[in-house]
Amino acid sequence: MLQEAALTETKTETESVTGADLLLRALEKENVEVIFGYPGGAVLPIYDKLYDSKILHVLPRHEQGGIHAAEGYARISGKPGVVIATSGPGATNIVTGLADAMMDSLPLIVFTGQVATGVIGSDAFQEADILGITTPITKYNYQIRSIEDIPRVVKEAFYIASTGRPGPVLIDVPKDIASLAAEPPEEQEVNLPGYQPTLKPNYLQIRKLTEAVSRAKKPVILAGAGVLHARASEELKEYAEQQQIPVIHTLLGLGGFPANHPLFIGMAGMHGCYAANMGLTECDLLINIGARFDDRLTGNLNHFAPNATVAHIDIDPAEIGKNVPTTIPIVADAKEALEQLIQQDGKPPAHKEWIETIQQWQKEFPYFYDKETTGLKPQKVMEMLHSKTGGEAIVVTDVGQHQMWAAQYYRFNKADRWVTSGGLGTMGFGFPASIGAQLADPDACVLAVCGDGGFQMSTQELAVIKELNLPVKIVILNNMALGMVRQWQEIFYESRFSHSKIPVQPSFVKLAEAYGIEGYVIQSEEEAEAILDDVLHSREPVLLDFRVDPDENVYPMIAPGKGLHEMVGVKP
Amino acid sequence: MKRVICLTVMNRPGVLNRITNLFSKRNFNIESISVGLSEHEGMSRITCVVHVEDDRASEQITKQLNKQIDVIKVTDITDQSIVARELALIKVQAVPYTRNEIYSLIEPFRASVIDVSKDSMTIQITGESDKVEAFIDLIKPYGIKELARTGTTAFPRGTQRSSQQQKSYSIV
Numbered sequence: 001m002l003q004e005a006a007l008t009e010t011k012t013e014t015e016s017v018t019g020a021d022l023l024l025r026a027l028e029k030e031n032v033e034v035i036f037g038y039p040g041g042a043v044l045p046i047y048d049k050l051y052d053s054k055i056l057h058v059l060p061r062h063e064q065g066g067i068h069a070a071e072g073y074a075r076i077s078g079k080p081g082v083v084i085a086t087s088g089p090g091a092t093n094i095v096t097g098l099a100d101a102m103m104d105s106l107p108l109i110v111f112t113g114q115v116a117t118g119v120i121g122s123d124a125f126q127e128a129d130i131l132g133i134t135t136p137i138t139k140y141n142y143q144i145r146s147i148e149d150i151p152r153v154v155k156e157a158f159y160i161a162s163t164g165r166p167g168p169v170l171i172d173v174p175k176d177i178a179s180l181a182a183e184p185p186e187e188q189e190v191n192l193p194g195y196q197p198t199l200k201p202n203y204l205q206i207r208k209l210t211e212a213v214s215r216a217k218k219p220v221i222l223a224g225a226g227v228l229h230a231r232a233s234e235e236l237k238e239y240a241e242q243q244q245i246p247v248i249h250t251l252l253g254l255g256g257f258p259a260n261h262p263l264f265i266g267m268a269g270m271h272g273c274y275a276a277n278m279g280l281t282e283c284d285l286l287i288n289i290g291a292r293f294d295d296r297l298t299g300n301l302n303h304f305a306p307n308a309t310v311a312h313i314d315i316d317p318a319e320i321g322k323n324v325p326t327t328i329p330i331v332a333d334a335k336e337a338l339e340q341l342i343q344q345d346g347k348p349p350a351h352k353e354w355i356e357t358i359q360q361w362q363k364e365f366p367y368f369y370d371k372e373t374t375g376l377k378p379q380k381v382m383e384m385l386h387s388k389t390g391g392e393a394i395v396v397t398d399v400g401q402h403q404m405w406a407a408q409y410y411r412f413n414k415a416d417r418w419v420t421s422g423g424l425g426t427m428g429f430g431f432p433a434s435i436g437a438q439l440a441d442p443d444a445c446v447l448a449v450c451g452d453g454g455f456q457m458s459t460q461e462l463a464v465i466k467e468l469n470l471p472v473k474i475v476i477l478n479n480m481a482l483g484m485v486r487q488w489q490e491i492f493y494e495s496r497f498s499h500s501k502i503p504v505q506p507s508f509v510k511l512a513e514a515y516g517i518e519g520y521v522i523q524s525e526e527e528a529e530a531i532l533d534d535v536l537h538s539r540e541p542v543l544l545d546f547r548v549d550p551d552e553n554v555y556p557m558i559a560p561g562k563g564l565h566e567m568v569g570v571k572p
Numbered sequence: 573m574k575r576v577i578c579l580t581v582m583n584r585p586g587v588l589n590r591i592t593n594l595f596s597k598r599n600f601n602i603e604s605i606s607v608g609l610s611e612h613e614g615m616s617r618i619t620c621v622v623h624v625e626d627d628r629a630s631e632q633i634t635k636q637l638n639k640q641i642d643v644i645k646v647t648d649i650t651d652q653s654i655v656a657r658e659l660a661l662i663k664v665q666a667v668p669y670t671r672n673e674i675y676s677l678i679e680p681f682r683a684s685v686i687d688v689s690k691d692s693m694t695i696q697i698t699g700e701s702d703k704v705e706a707f708i709d710l711i712k713p714y715g716i717k718e719l720a721r722t723g724t725t726a727f728p729r730g731t732q733r734s735s736q737q738q739k740s741y742s743i744v
Contacts, residue, residue: 135590136597140641143585160641194582194644318635321628 016181019147020049023111023178026154027055032082034058034073034439036066040086041126042113045179058439058468061460063090065432067097068458071106072396072436075419078231080107080161081436087113087175088126092133096426099137101168103423104252105229107161108168109154114143116176130172139167144177152188159190164197165316166229197315201332201340209287209311209328210346216285216309218354219245222268225252225422226290226314226334233257233415235338236289243348246358248276250291251407252422259391259411265358269297270558271404274365275358277556277564280305282357288312290334293323294423303563313337365570367408369552376524378402378477378548382409384525385447385475388532393445394419394437398430398454401483404554406449428457431474435461438470445473445536452478452505462515465541473536474543476508479550487553512543519543574603575630576656576726579618579637580610580645587642591618594640600624600633604658604723615644619725621701649728656726659698661686662708665715666693674714681707692717700724 017025023046027035034056039047050057060066063085070081085094091112101108115124131141140160142153157169213219227236233256240247240263247257248268257264266273268280277299280286286308291297298304301323311328312320320329330337369379382405385393395410396419397403403420412418419437421429434448455476465472477483485500509519520535522528522544535542555569581587588607595602603621610617624630630648637646666674666688674693678685683697697707701724708719 131586135593195641318639
């Protein structure tokens, strides 16, 4: 009795907190609204504190689903997605998501549990060297070695993840650090002398670019996801209009410039439109804003923009000159650079002819598909989805043919309506990412466009949309195959369809029903017409299994090793 | 071509792993790397010697290193006037009748003998990589039992020749 009394006395005197308390307080300080997490042994102390927390916790049914959901959340909300996974297998299950977020510059804060500090290095139960594993695929990673560091590390992690070129930051929390009690530590300052992103452009280079624009006869802007990360769509539009420069998008940049704008050419790259790829080939001034000259965009570098002076605006200096020699380098935030360029108010060059040439290409070589044959065309599905949602939906895709059709046929007029895995090309990304996108914008109509292959990599997350009643619309473009693999085998491997056809698959409708979600099989345009209006506007989750033409290929296409001008399939 | 790159880094856990990881991730070919404390508390200095194909590749290395959060400063000092030194310890077979011969090689290289035993002696030599290399070649016929090299460590001389054309990669 006496002892107990003594204990309670000391408790009230010092008001000690645990590492987990400090961690959650730090998250609250960063205004975190939602955590995508999966509990396990090493994170039990954190989960005990989460039990009383006001922060919404979403339980994916696989850690990989959790981190992809966090990516979708980050892309739409602009805020870092927060993930918790336990040590060992929990931590290794999020590796794909980290690599994906690193490639596509998405801000994430990922907490992994770790075995207690005393046994680190002893191959303890559920131990994995997650720092070693994730060093090349994170912007930065930490292991917390003392309780006092927790508030500072979390603050630094949010700062690193969300500034400069965004990216994932991992924090490894040993179990004893999370459960030990300590006095609340004094506030520590952020201490990152080696991290000072350049935001303001160099004035001299801005002048150089302005002069180059006024001299150019065939200028184009290539706008990437950097425009979206910098929230610079308005500025991009203003600048393009002021200088009358046509705009081309990368896959990830879609939505940065309105697709219905007369200066918009289209998406460039391996499955980009003819006008955009020819625009890049023929231009004499190429202004890259926030794109990284990825190989799927440039094709063979020897043939890329052969006559162009290249200007490149990027917040990451290492991207400038990495793939394409650059004459006018501008290290800056896209928004700041565009604002300064607009202020220059350079004399718009006369290049009406150039714009007319591009418009001629657009008219002559639009995206096309065979509208005569019977059977449901995947392109038609995307067109219908576009018109039925007024082009306002958030479109989240997986990876493959359906991703390209979505990019080609769903024309985005607004920023931050498009979530896709570009750099890493992660199958299984789309459906879980749509969960995060819906949480970031609860009122939006969210379309999770998947193939039948990719969807089967993450079907378990159906439970999450049911549990949270998220009105995600799962659109499966079902061709009973790994479509893009099948297409490449058809074109480059003499139609030897090695393990790319998947005729045995579940009834997706019954699968959805098993989770208590409504589902429909749609085999024709008429059937689609009959139900789309209803289901797309419902506030319930729904699964739509579109049985599309299994032999359809994505065109135009640039074969690997070819230049942008060597497109095939540009005309019926 | 060979480039000498100097880095100042925060002395934090895992920092060396980050740097070497970057070299393998970006497919850069590294010849030597030497690490030690610097004049500032909490910071270390790393000197890397790398082989690259062209200027663009070395520019990429510099930029990628600079991007690391723990890296404070990166300089490619190859084209500057620099002092570069490497230390090697060589344990060579030395029987009484070869000992004098070996001593006669040591002297012009300003190497020194730091340990002698019945049938071997350990030589310490410092200098630029080429000199160390030349000495090792000379001593090889006597039978090298053990060899340890530190890799080059370097920094710019206090006074730079004014005629020197300095390449600038900075685009900030």
